[in-house]
Amino acid sequence: MNTRLLYVNILCLFFSGFSSTVPAEAVPGGIAIIDIREDARPQARYQGKQVMVTGRPGRWQAVVGLSLKTKAGLHRLQINSVSTDFTVTDKQYESQYITIKDRRKVNPNSLDMERIARDKQHIDEAKNTWTDREKDSMELILPVQGRISSPFGLRRFFNRQPRKPHSGLDIAAGEGTAIRAAAAGRVIKRGDYFFNGNTVFIDHGQGMITMYCHMNSIEVEEGQNLAKGEIIGSVGQTGRVTGAHLHWGVILNQTMVDPTLFIAGPANRKQQRE
Numbered sequence: 001m002n003t004r005l006l007y008v009n010i011l012c013l014f015f016s017g018f019s020s021t022v023p024a025e026a027v028p029g030g031i032a033i034i035d036i037r038e039d040a041r042p043q044a045r046y047q048g049k050q051v052m053v054t055g056r057p058g059r060w061q062a063v064v065g066l067s068l069k070t071k072a073g074l075h076r077l078q079i080n081s082v083s084t085d086f087t088v089t090d091k092q093y094e095s096q097y098i099t100i101k102d103r104r105k106v107n108p109n110s111l112d113m114e115r116i117a118r119d120k121q122h123i124d125e126a127k128n129t130w131t132d133r134e135k136d137s138m139e140l141i142l143p144v145q146g147r148i149s150s151p152f153g154l155r156r157f158f159n160r161q162p163r164k165p166h167s168g169l170d171i172a173a174g175e176g177t178a179i180r181a182a183a184a185g186r187v188i189k190r191g192d193y194f195f196n197g198n199t200v201f202i203d204h205g206q207g208m209i210t211m212y213c214h215m216n217s218i219e220v221e222e223g224q225n226l227a228k229g230e231i232i233g234s235v236g237q238t239g240r241v242t243g244a245h246l247h248w249g250v251i252l253n254q255t256m257v258d259p260t261l262f263i264a265g266p267a268n269r270k271q272q273r274e
């Protein structure tokens with residue numbers, strides 16, 4: 001490996017070049033930020049997937065999304081033709097027990113399973129979107145004003161049965177409350193899914209995609225360009241829910257990561273603990 005070209009720094013990293021700081025947490029469900037001292041824009045890949053690169057000549061940063069399934073230890077990032085290792089530390093997330101009255105939403109029948117498989121294909125297509133669009137900021141705004149009712153990463157039990165961990169952030173708000181685009185981008189998909197209900201995906205470039213679920217109304221079309229903060233629809237309770245809320249997901253290199261990492265200000269990050 002060519003160490004002269006690479007400067008790797010993982011712990012306590014901040015986006016020094018950006019208007020605000022986005023703290024890196026190289027943990028499952030977090031992000032690793034790797035500095036790259038190359039003149040030409042490098043290509044970065046992690047587990048075969050293209051990774052976001054931001055910055056400017058001589059001061060690039062690869063921003064790697066780490067799935068909740070990531071194991072602690074050394075991980076490998078491919079930068080152009082060289083590879084470099086970075087360390088992921090463990091993180092324990094709390095458990096959450098939820099009772100769902102509609103048992104079909106916990107133990108779907110065979111027809112439901114066919115629909116869930118079709119939904120997954122549709123959702124994966126959205127998650128796999130890549131556009132080169134340059135990013136001058138990683139910062140996102142909370143799409144809904146409301147109480148954080150369920151943080152990212154919770155290990156979940158529905159009607160006492162273990163299910164996938166919580167891969168987004170839940171914001172509780174009254175049905176009909178406006179949902180806003182977390183950053184400028186383009187609507188790449190909208191759909192109505194078994195678990196997620198009415199859903200919108202917005203592509204922000206460089207593999208960053210935001211996902212808005214359980215919506216009541218959707219007020220945007222596929223292909224529509226959006227400014228940061230533009231209204232895309234309203235809060236609802238479609239899909240598998242216990243009440244009206246927005247389930248908000250943030251995707252990097254096809255992986256769901258903790259949305260609060262991109263929210264500016266300590267106040268917003270603290271809300272997570274409520």
Ligand SMILES: [Zn+2]
Pocket residue numbers: 150166168169170246247248
């Ligand atoms: Zn949720």
